[in-house]
Amino acid sequence: MKIQELADLMGLTPHTIRFYEKEGLLDSRHIQREKNNYRNYSDEAIERLRLIKKFQGIGCSLAELKTILQDHDMNTRTNQEVIEWILQKINEIERKKEEYDHMLVTLNWMLTYRKLLNDDPQQAEAMMAELRVRMNF
Amino acid sequence: MKIQELADLMGLTPHTIRFYEKEGLLDSRHIQREKNNYRNYSDEAIERLRLIKKFQGIGCSLAELKTILQDHDMNTRTNQEVIEWILQKINEIERKKEEYDHMLVTLNWMLTYRKLLNDDPQQAEAMMAELRVRMNF
DNA sequence: CTAAACTATGAAGTGAACTCTAAGGCAAGC
DNA sequence: GCTTGCCTTAGAGTTCACTTCATAGTTTAG
Known part of the structure; x- marks a missing residue:
């Protein structure tokens, strides 16, 4: 499979796929070179990109992904370690929420204040005064 | 007020304050130059930085802030327009959530699967099979 | 008086995840 | 055989909000 074909299949651009390769997220299991030096992608490449997308979808950076994929390839992590990693990720996301x-x-x-400003400007001013105290606004 | 004093007061660095000036978030109402060319900040500068912080806190970029502050200075927006802007912001944030x-x-x-893998590997595999179908994972 | 601490400037660096450019090689359709 | 449209590479550009750097002038404390 050539790069454009893979790109279309995965909803990426060829640029992005080459970029992932440069970043070490794809390797010889996923890419071979033809004699004209074109990249030829195996089906494993599809799986790999799916995995990348899945982990990006849960908020992983490419750097983090690189570690995850290495661990995945080498079966480095124990189940317990993975569980702890997941818990930490959940925490991270909940903090962002x-x-x-x-x-x-x-x-x-702000919305309440602005709405009040339409209906009852005096009360809005009173509210603003209180907000200034409470919210330093 | 000199730059360090203002920076300490606002929890910023002098660098950042000069950066805001360069970006056009502060102007002659907030900054005057002394004869030694040092910046001298008015009390309005404090208010301005408070406003900047408040809007940053609700997820505004500096570019967006520039527009907001211009509108604020020139009283460009009607109350209704501001209300719509707030509603849109709320929407934006809810989408991110x-x-x-x-x-x-x-x-x-993922967590459920991994926990199950400890306790009942066979059932975990069954779950994974279903997940593959449902989540393309 | 001197040294530390503060001020000024413009420019370059950071990190994330691409995105684009330039300059050229290969391939398929007309 | 020529054009169009892929493909290759290294490297620069993008966006955001700073941060750091290099260099130099000014003020203040001891």
């Missing part, structure tokens, strides 16, 4: 919740709290206050 | 929820679903499946 909390950050967004903070943003939403602020935005909702 | 949903993305994280997707990640969490995947991670929790």
